[in-house]
Every structure is written in C-alpha cells, then in structure tokens.
Amino acid sequence: MTERPAPTPYPSLPDRTRLPDEYRLILADLPRAGWQAHPDFNGLAAFWLDRHLGFRRMLDALAADLQARIDGDMAAEAYAGRLSRLGSRLLGDLIGHHQIEDQVYFPKLARLEPRISRGFDMLEADHHALHDLIDSFATGGNGVLAAQGDAAQREAAGGFLTDLGAFDRLLTRHLADEEDLVLPVVLKHRVG
Ligand SMILES: [Fe+2]
C-alpha cells in the first residue's frame, strides 16, 4: 500500500493577500462583480455579506472611537461605555458566527464542491487564528477600561490601537477570502 502524499499546507491568514488560486475555481465562473445581479442573490448570499458588513462597521466604529479618545476628543467615561458595549457585541457576534460556519455551513459547502474543500479547512483554521487575536483584543480593551484617569486611559488606548489594528487587518482579510470562496458555491448550488 502506498502512502498518500501529505496535502500542501494552505497559506496562513497573516501570509495571505487574497484567496489562493487553487480555491478560485468556482469564483472564476461567478466573479464578485456579478453576485448582486444573480437571480439567487437575495437569500443566504445577501445575508452572509450583510453579516460581514456588520463586522466591518463595528471595527470601523471601534477604530474611530479609539482615535477620538487618543486625540482627546472623547471623554474617558463616554469612551469606556462605548468600548464595553461595542467590543463585547463584536466579539460575541463573531464567535457565534464562526461556530455556525464551522459546524453547519462549511461542511455542507465543502460536500457540494469537493475540489475546493480544503479552502473551507483553511477558513476554519483562520477562525482559530482570529480567536487568539480576540484574546489579545479583549485583554487590551479591558486594560483600557481598567485604567484610572484621563492620562492613564489615553496611554492604554495607545497600546490598544496596535491590538485593534492587527485584529482589523486579519479579520478584513478573512472576510474577503471567505466571501470569495463561499458566495460562488452558495449561488451556484442555490443554497439557502
Ligand atoms: Fe469566517
């Protein structure tokens, strides 16, 4: 019995600049520019994009608040309230979103398109990488909330800017690559 060669490892989230070529087979037939006009767009496809848009908006709001705090344009108490609300909502929503993708949608979509099934494994690995970042994001955010007084909070906010930037960069990459893998399969097979 011959041993099967190990599959080539997929590029990790921090190393990617786009969805790797081997997973773009269905995307080639259903490019992003045509998604909205597709007759089956207004179902799971639109819902998926809308969820991602919500995450991007929350990240933008967190970044804008943080910059306002660092620049002294937002008071300490107001900032703490907004960070606490928005930060926990983003992290809670994101963890729930990843769970349903890993447990329900990725296995289903991978079965429909076995040629690109490893792409779904790659996205699941992204979720693990993002959860590590969620931990440092939460630690950084809690550090800002625990800082007493204006000067201490602004200093902690400067450190949190780095955590938020790293999180934003990788989450944005993951969302875009996931859309390029998932949406064409959803539209082609009318999953909904
Ligand atoms: Fe995801």
Ligand SMILES: [Fe+2]
């Ligand atoms: Fe997603």
